[in-house]
Amino acid sequence: MLTIRNATLADGSKRDVRIETDAGRIAAVGSSLTESGEVVDAAGKLLLPGAIDAHVHFRQPGFPHKETWETGSRSAAAGGVTTVVDQPNTNPPTVDGESFDAKVVLAADSYVDYGINGGVTPDWKPDELFDRPILALGEVFLADSTGKMGIEEDLFRSAVGRAADDYAVVTVHAENAELFDRDAKSRDDPNAWSAYRTAEAEVDAVERACEIGAEFGARLHIAHTSTPKGIDAARDVGATCEVTPHHMFLSRDHLEELGTFGRMNPPLRSEKRREEVFARVANGTVDMIATDHAPHTREEKDASIWNAPSGVPGVETMLPLLLEQARKGNLSYDRVADLTARTPSKVFGLPRKGRIEEGRMADLVLVDPDETREIRGDDLHSKCGWTPFEGWTGVFPELTMVRGNVVFEDGEFGDPVGENVRD
Template sequence: MLITGAELADGRVRDVRVRGETIDAVGQGLDAAAGERIVDARGRHLLPGAIDVHVHFREPGASHKETWTSGSRGAAAGGVTTVVDQPNTSPPTVDGDAFDEKAALAAPSLVDYGINGGVTGDWDPESLFERPLFALGEVFLADSTGDMGIATDLFEDALAEAAARDVPVTVHAEDETLFDADALDGDLGGAGTAANADAWSAYRTAEAEVAAVERALAAGAESDAQVHVAHTSTPEAIDAVRDAGATCEVTPHHLFLSRADAGRLGTFGRMNPPLRSEARRAGVFERLRDGDVDVVATDHAPHTVAEKRHGLTEAPSGVPGVETLYPLLLEAVRKGNLTLERVRDVVAANPASIFGLEAKGRIEPGADADLVVVDLTNPREIEAGALHGAAGWTPFEGLLGVFPELTTVRGTVVYERDPVTGAESFGDAGGRNVRDLAPSEGDAA
């Protein structure tokens, strides 16, 4: 495949040749070989595929919410070429047998993937670390996030195990002792009311996140483990991570939504950490723009419409988002609020660097041909009915996004959309565990 006349994130206009699974050449005036497919990308941008290091594809145990097939279709249609699945499935991925079960279920994935291992009181690190594990995490520090919550001593044990094996640890940091139970008192109304949604934000306080982040960073420094803080939702937590020399991610919902959206979202806006004030949201976005945020990842956590319509204390936490990651950020570029290079870094280059994916996240000879073609002049409204995940809804309904026209994973076209007719097509399953992928020839040299 030869992609011609594409503008890269740094403004250079280049042709890119794909041969097999890798990028063979990046240059100008590259000649087409006999029978080679030509993709005319003039007037469009070519970006590295996004690496979403935080998804919940729900298999095993909750395939009615999402499957590896539906989740990876959404990823491919959104320009995400690698996903990292979290361990809080049923059974949780806390031992070798559970890892093997999830790995078998991932076979239909269109995109490459990593599988994180979890930490509970009955986890089996020996069998878990024998598998091609991506990282430990999302390791929960708040018991109320579910049955994966752990005590401080177990967290420290997990850090020590990970440090000994040079495996990163992704942390969900909220201190439940600082939650405000009074916020859940009184008449909160139905599932779609502003009072209901906003109460969840008042309950899971910003102070609870900041305190737990500081505790996780201190424990990481003590153990010499590589700590990556998931879904930071406050400027204060991001600043603490930066000052400690660790890394963090933020989500699109904490970048583009706030407590001001409570009335529209109701319990569909319940997630952990919760939506913050508009001032804090703006502060998080500012830190993204200025370079203090390392990664944007979705915490894609789909639930059905029926499940999210329950009352505040019964509705599950989480929102879908893997398909809208790149589109929302690219729309921010189109509006002049972010640079394209910054977006490339936080969704591709930085995740690849932080988690040791040497062949991914860049458009260079020898790198995996994980590529996305987009037209920044052609945004469209985000509509749940046009998305491909199983949830059937999105918290970003009605917002604009810039969606891909072409997505490739290691040189194979996994998604294509006609920009005129809107006709879509998907490739065949071919995703592989990134920890099983051998380094490309260019990386080994």
């Protein structure tokens, strides 16, 4: 047994939390529990449910020079993320039973729990995927994107229909390439990528994806919405959506400094759109924050705007950045817990995770809400070694637990204990 005493929860209440470490579950939550076993005094500290990052690319198999399950999950643990959902655009892509099984073997190195999404390509094998413990379908690219995962509408419809039959969530990357601005290709400035992949392309694809989803009664989740209209279009039809930290905090105004390190899909938007996206995060319109953690090496990103790969790391800085906003009063701590834990657990069907309640898994994060740290890429644990938030301020965890196992404490790591959340 382990008892965490005098902790402040996200709703502001002060509670003791008792953990059955053998079972990995929360045994009791109360205001004055009898001490049992080891005791941690958390007076003055904030105890949060471990974050669930529903959108990461840990790059294995195929691209271990960018990230591995070991390095990506260590980065997650150091940032207070206790569950990740890995997307299928690896090499080979996770589109059949063999590729899924191979990824599970690699994920044995994970320090945090994980879900694995099945992908959709012209040669995918849905029967094999749905015979495995996949978490969802997606990231399904109804889009032109980095890599070769974009699909035609007929195949998208087929995949959505099959997912609806299995009551599986479909995570959608929504951009309509027909609405990209081809004239922007004559430019070579960092803003060219944002000019090329227009906001209208996202909104149109969100609307079309949601129309198709509604035909089948499917459960659609729109990935990395970067525009206020895209968010509203998803919510108008009952789809869920996520916003990334980079679309929440960064805009085209930052591209002069970031250069090609600020290239991602969808791209950064205007400051006005960013402010409207932030407002929707704060007021409850947005369902969750997910990072789209997509690391590349410095050498790969140090290229022209048209040759640099799209994507930025983010799994370690998501919760610290949000907690800093809560410390400043721009978000409540309760809203942070909704965005990073409670709602992702509900949307993706993880009833044992996401809340500090009796019977739930002891996925917990302990922080000092007043202790801040400057974010430096050299201090982070992703293999890529850089961050678009260099020099920003975050509130980082002192302790991260996965099912009662300490995987990170005061800068030191425990053992890799990650399990598939669908097993």
